[in-house]
Amino acid sequence: MxxxxxxxxxxxxxxxxxxxxxxxxxxxxxxxITALILGALMDHGWDxxxxxxxxxxxAVAAVCLGGLFWTMVQHASRAGWSVAxxxxxxxxxxxxxxxxxxxxxxxxxxxxxxxxxxxxPAGDPLLEHKIPWFFGMSPLNEAGEQVGHIPxxxxxxxxxxxxxxxxxxxxxYRNSVAQDATGDVNLTHRMxxxxxLGLVLYALTQSxxxxxxxxxxxxxxxxxxxxxxxxxxxCCGFFAVQILVMKWYHRSGRLTTEITTEHxxxxxxxxxxxxxxxxxxxxxxxxMLIWYGNIPEETTWYMVRQLGGWRMVSILLLVxxxxxxxxxxxTKHTKRVTTVLGLIAAGMLIMHAVDMYxxxxxxxxxxxxxxxxxxxxxxxxxxAGLVEVNFHPSLMDLACLLGLFGIVTAMTxxxxxxxxxxxxxxxxxxxxxxxxxx
Amino acid sequence: MTTASxxxxxxxxxxxxxxxxxxxxxxxxxxxxxxxxxxxxxEGYRWWDCFVPFPVHGLDKAMGVKPTILPILVxxxxxxxxxxxxxxxxxxxxxxFEFWALVPVIxxxxxxxxxxxxxxxxxxxxxxxxxxxxxxxxxxxxxLLLNGLPRFYHPVFRVPSFARATDDxxxxxxxxxxPQFYRDKTETLLRSLNPIALEEVQD
Numbered sequence: 001m002x003x004x005x006x007x008x009x010x011x012x013x014x015x016x017x018x019x020x021x022x023x024x025x026x027x028x029x030x031x032x033i034t035a036l037i038l039g040a041l042m043d044h045g046w047d048x049x050x051x052x053x054x055x056x057x058x059a060v061a062a063v064c065l066g067g068l069f070w071t072m073v074q075h076a077s078r079a080g081w082s083v084a085x086x087x088x089x090x091x092x093x094x095x096x097x098x099x100x101x102x103x104x105x106x107x108x109x110x111x112x113x114x115x116x117x118x119x120x121p122a123g124d125p126l127l128e129h130k131i132p133w134f135f136g137m138s139p140l141n142e143a144g145e146q147v148g149h150i151p152x153x154x155x156x157x158x159x160x161x162x163x164x165x166x167x168x169x170x171x172x173y174r175n176s177v178a179q180d181a182t183g184d185v186n187l188t189h190r191m192x193x194x195x196x197l198g199l200v201l202y203a204l205t206q207s208x209x210x211x212x213x214x215x216x217x218x219x220x221x222x223x224x225x226x227x228x229x230x231x232x233x234x235c236c237g238f239f240a241v242q243i244l245v246m247k248w249y250h251r252s253g254r255l256t257t258e259i260t261t262e263h264x265x266x267x268x269x270x271x272x273x274x275x276x277x278x279x280x281x282x283x284x285x286x287x288m289l290i291w292y293g294n295i296p297e298e299t300t301w302y303m304v305r306q307l308g309g310w311r312m313v314s315i316l317l318l319v320x321x322x323x324x325x326x327x328x329x330x331t332k333h334t335k336r337v338t339t340v341l342g343l344i345a346a347g348m349l350i351m352h353a354v355d356m357y358x359x360x361x362x363x364x365x366x367x368x369x370x371x372x373x374x375x376x377x378x379x380x381x382x383x384a385g386l387v388e389v390n391f392h393p394s395l396m397d398l399a400c401l402l403g404l405f406g407i408v409t410a411m412t413x414x415x416x417x418x419x420x421x422x423x424x425x426x427x428x429x430x431x432x433x434x435x436x437x438x
Numbered sequence: 439m440t441t442a443s444x445x446x447x448x449x450x451x452x453x454x455x456x457x458x459x460x461x462x463x464x465x466x467x468x469x470x471x472x473x474x475x476x477x478x479x480x481e482g483y484r485w486w487d488c489f490v491p492f493p494v495h496g497l498d499k500a501m502g503v504k505p506t507i508l509p510i511l512v513x514x515x516x517x518x519x520x521x522x523x524x525x526x527x528x529x530x531x532x533x534x535f536e537f538w539a540l541v542p543v544i545x546x547x548x549x550x551x552x553x554x555x556x557x558x559x560x561x562x563x564x565x566x567x568x569x570x571x572x573x574x575x576x577x578x579x580x581x582l583l584l585n586g587l588p589r590f591y592h593p594v595f596r597v598p599s600f601a602r603a604t605d606d607x608x609x610x611x612x613x614x615x616x617p618q619f620y621r622d623k624t625e626t627l628l629r630s631l632n633p634i635a636l637e638e639v640q641d
Contacts, residue, residue, distance in 0.1 A: 287559065288563070292551070292560070330513070331509065
């Protein structure tokens with residue numbers, strides 16, 4: 001029925017992406033140049049630059065990883081409804097091919113900044129214990145002095161992770177694009193065969209990435225939930241971006257008949273399920289076990305996030321990343337009004353950036369915690385500004401974030417213009433076009 | 439065999455006088471039933487329904503089915519669960535007052551691993567579980583209730599060909615209690631829609 005009635009609209013981006021490409025590239029270039037200038041001018045500028053860059057890298061990589069995860073889930077589950085949207089995920093995920101380029105500053109940061117304190121394990125029993133995980137071979141001589149300065153195993157894992165991401169995203173992007181022209185059903189079978197293996201590799205690599213690059217900022221701390229938290233955050237980032245891209249296509253007069261209100265509603269459901277509810281579930285699971293156990297090694301991570309300005313960030317996340325979007329997205333009506341859904345998605349993308357800030361930026365004011373008599377005393381002292389809690393939002397953070405986000409957006413838009421905006425050759429496309437929720 | 443058992447039951451219970459329940463048209467394709475639904479709705483009928491083997495896109499809209507109030511009720515159930523869970527835990531763990539309800543009921547502020555008696559993080563799992571429990575059980579029961587279920591008998595099952603409503607046939611039934619229902623007029627309307635068959639449904 002609906003299939004017969006269906007008419008096609010413009011499925012090529014053509015010139016419609018030029019404006020966004022120029023803006024994104026300009027914002028990206030200006031952002032990164034500003035960050036470099038600030039790095040040279042600020043006190044401890046390079047330390048700050050590398051930390052802010054890591055923050056921006058985590059936020060942007062999370063969005064691309066969400067796209068890769070989503071592409072593979074569609075193939076593994078042989079989903080029909082989502083085919084009209086899948087090219088968006090493929091285009092976003094395909095940035096992972098070049099993630100190794102964006103990773104270079106993070107790779108250099110163990111030497112050029114002080115953010116990874118596990119680089120100097122000598123004298124710290126816990127860090128000495130973790131030497132094999134970072135260095136492989138011990139960098140200490142028999143007297144216990146540090147002689148080696150290359151974290152071989154850490155570098156090897158980074159190379160492995162970035163290689164796997166590049167291969168996976170390239171495989172699914174290339175095969176899908178090749179199908180546009182031929183409509184060869186064997187390509188679908190091929191992607192379906194590799195998708196489950198890809199998901200296993202994805203789970204492994206994104207766990208390694210989040211633990212090695214973000215959790216290890218506080219190498220004394222440990223949480224088995226951390227990688228899942230990062231996964232939930234990456235889903236939030238991607239599903240918000242997916243809705244914004246859909247909205248942008250429609251505003252540019254692209255895919256106006258292919259992407260329907262039904263697809264918006266489902267994209268909204270995913271943002272609700274993964275980005276709001278699953279994220280809150282995981283965040284609370286991590287929090288409650290540490291709160292209940294009440295072991296100092298574990299609670300310090302949350303302690304610093306409940307002091308001074310970080311306390312406000314935590315509350316902002318609770319309200320803005322869970323309570324408010326939960327109440328807004330729980331009904332189907334907001335998900336079917338595309339302008340409202342677009343605004344919520346934009347808000348969730350901002351909250352994703354706040355979430356990554358909360359994850360990456362805080363450092364533990366060790367002295368203050370060690371000398372405080374009680375948590376209440378420390379909290380009041382921090383609120384009064386008597387304790388340094390390292391909450392210093394700066395232009396550097398924004399410059400890095402907009403810099404990387406601009407560059408990756410420009411890359412994505414350029415890629416979108418190269419091929420059709422929809423998986424034209426997918427045998428399940430008609431099913432997706434005719435899809436209705438009820 | 440069937441004749442025998444039919445006559446047996448006829449002698450065992452006195453034959454009830456059958457009442458006309460409605461007129462039912464049978465169609466072969468979803469497009470036809472969709473078209474028929476639009477016509478029947480346009481004629482101003484209110485007590486009528488369609489029976490189809492799978493969800494026919496656009497049928498709800500063509501029939502003018504009103505949106506269900508189920509989501510709002512389920513949200514209310516969930517909210518009730520949240521409030522009950524908070525009050526329950528606040529009273530049992532966070533207070534120590536006593537009242538009589540046939541037997542003495544005493545709140546018991548029990549110190550667990552040095553936490554305050556009213557510890558919101560510790561309450562959340564119970565709040566979550568009770569919210570989900572009441573919402574899902576409420577949803578299950580309300581779905582049955584709003585659909586008029588459980589129901590052990592419906593007159594349409596007297597029509598033998600109705601068995602194909604779960605396979606490959608599409609039915610539209612106009613009930614006799616509809617104020618617009620007139621035996622002849624309604625039959626003319628349904629015949630004009632070219633059904634495969636037109637059945638009289640007896641109660």
